[in-house]
Amino acid sequence: MSSSPRLNPGRYPLLMLGILTLLAAMWAGILRIGLTLPPLTPTLSGAHGPLMIAGFLGTVIGLERAVAMGRPWMFAAPALALAGGLLLIFGAPPWAGALSIVLSSAVLILLFTQILRVQPTLFNYVLTLAAVVWLGGNLLWLLGRPIPQVVPAWAGFLILTIAGERLELTRLLQISRAGSVAFFGVLAVLVAGIFTAPWDYGLGWRIAGLGMAALSLWLLQNDIARRTVRTQGLTRFIAICMLLGYFWLMAGGAIAVWRGFLYGGPYDAALHAVFLGFVFSMIFGHAPVIFPAVLGVRMNFSPWFYSHLVLLHVSVVLRVSGGLVEWLPVRQWAVILNVAALLLFLANTVRSLRRRADGAIRPS
Numbered sequence: 001m002s003s004s005p006r007l008n009p010g011r012y013p014l015l016m017l018g019i020l021t022l023l024a025a026m027w028a029g030i031l032r033i034g035l036t037l038p039p040l041t042p043t044l045s046g047a048h049g050p051l052m053i054a055g056f057l058g059t060v061i062g063l064e065r066a067v068a069m070g071r072p073w074m075f076a077a078p079a080l081a082l083a084g085g086l087l088l089i090f091g092a093p094p095w096a097g098a099l100s101i102v103l104s105s106a107v108l109i110l111l112f113t114q115i116l117r118v119q120p121t122l123f124n125y126v127l128t129l130a131a132v133v134w135l136g137g138n139l140l141w142l143l144g145r146p147i148p149q150v151v152p153a154w155a156g157f158l159i160l161t162i163a164g165e166r167l168e169l170t171r172l173l174q175i176s177r178a179g180s181v182a183f184f185g186v187l188a189v190l191v192a193g194i195f196t197a198p199w200d201y202g203l204g205w206r207i208a209g210l211g212m213a214a215l216s217l218w219l220l221q222n223d224i225a226r227r228t229v230r231t232q233g234l235t236r237f238i239a240i241c242m243l244l245g246y247f248w249l250m251a252g253g254a255i256a257v258w259r260g261f262l263y264g265g266p267y268d269a270a271l272h273a274v275f276l277g278f279v280f281s282m283i284f285g286h287a288p289v290i291f292p293a294v295l296g297v298r299m300n301f302s303p304w305f306y307s308h309l310v311l312l313h314v315s316v317v318l319r320v321s322g323g324l325v326e327w328l329p330v331r332q333w334a335v336i337l338n339v340a341a342l343l344l345f346l347a348n349t350v351r352s353l354r355r356r357a358d359g360a361i362r363p364s
Contacts, residue, residue: 011294014063014078019346021055021085026339033335034328041091049147052275053154054101054138055085060290061161062108065115067294074111080104098142105135123167126187130160133194140198148267152197152208155274156190159249162282163187163215166242169224179222186214209256212274216250234288234301237309241285244313248277251320268331269323276338277316284309287349300352308348312341 028048030037039045058081066074084100112128137153167183175183190211197204220226220243229239252273259266284305292299315337322330 011063011067011296014059014075014082015294017082017086018056018059018063018078021051021059021082021089022342024085024089025051025056026342029335030339033332035332035335041089043091043094044089046147047088047097049151049154050088050097050101050141051085053158054081054097054104055088057158057279058082058101058104058134059085062104062111063294064290065108065111069111069115071114074107074114077104077107077111080107095142098138102135102138102142105131105138109135121168123164126160126164126167129187129191130157130164133157133160133191136195145198149198149201151271152194152204156194156208158279159190159212159215159274160187162245162279163219165286166219166223175222179218183218183222186211186218190215205256209253209258209270212253212256213250214253216246216253219249220246237301237305238285238288241281241309244309245278245281245285248273248281248316252278255320255324265323265326265331267323269320272316272319272323272338276319277313280312280342281309284312284345287345288352291349291353295353297353299349302348302352304348304351308341308345311337311344315341 024040024044025048027037027040028044028046028051031039031045032048059078062078062081063075066078080100081104084097084104087097087100088094108131109128112124112131116124116128133153134157137150137157140153141147141150190208193204193206193208193211195204196207223242223246225239225242228235229243230236231239252270255266255270255273259270288299288301288305291297315334318330318337319334322328322334
């Protein structure tokens with residue numbers, strides 16, 4: 001690739017406002033753990049999960065796919081997710097934000113059906129399944145189910161999305177027939193647990209936790225990161241992010257099997273092992289690839305990227321251990337470090353985007 005990608009300023013507002021919802025989600029998380037901050041709006045603390053998962057991650061995932069396909073109507077998926085997040089931030093009735101996010105997930109399914117017409121591959125079917133699971137969870141939320149009963153589907157959306165994206169890269173390796181059968185079996189267990197949880201919470205999370213742990217083992221065995229971790233630079237950084245993330249997915253699944261994601265400290269521990277340890281480790285690893293593709297800019301890899309990665313995992317260790325022993329001060333310190341890691345990630349990312357040297361490393 002001899003020239004820099006073209007800038008596309010029209011993508012910036014969606015991504016920038018999506019990052020605003022991330023900041024609001026972090027603010028809400030600080031409030032939820034009992035630390036003192038101005039509440040901004042009376043309902044903000046209760047919107048922590050929806051803002052993080054739908055407002056930020058739903059926007060980014062939808063935006064990435066819409067950019068890849070390039071059809072204007074597909075940008076409705078990230079726009080509706082973002083609109084739902086902004087409605088929650090500004091104190092609109094919860095149903096209004098939920099309805100917007102339901103519509104976003106429906107458009108995302110339509111987007112993937114178009115992708116499947118062009119490229120009917122296994123990983124695209126997994127990504128479509130992720131969108132269907134997200135729609136199911138969002139419908140439960142719109143119909144008034146408590147957030148903890150919706151969380152399994154939200155977690156499934158992110159886990160399946162990441163699994164599909166990693167499967168796309170893993171196709172470069174030769175996976176045995178037994179490995180393929182095992183992958184389908186693991187997904188079946190995970191989805192069965194997700195859709196059992198709204199009706200039998202403890203049993204559903206134990207089944208889903210078993211699926212999470214099994215999926216982490218499958219990815220550790222088959223992901224290309226096992227090979228690329230022996231390389232250097234950005235490729236090695238991405239591989240380390242992947243492998244650390246799989247560890248936390250296994251940990252979250254193990255806690256879920258053990259405790260059924262019951263409320264209290266163990267619930268907090270398992271939830272953040274998955275959403276912070278796994279999901280954000282994946283985000284840190286994929287950001288150097290996704291941001292240039294979405295924004296049309298080059299991104300320089302820097303060893304400073306390891307600073308936000310290390311801080312994230314230190315904070316997750318504290319968050320999970322503090323939750324398991326139900327020690328609130330440790331959990332509060334962990335939240336502070338969680339926020340610091342995400343802010344450092346944003347700062348390092350912006351710094352790398354602004355430095356557009358000719359010798360920038362292109363992701364491989």
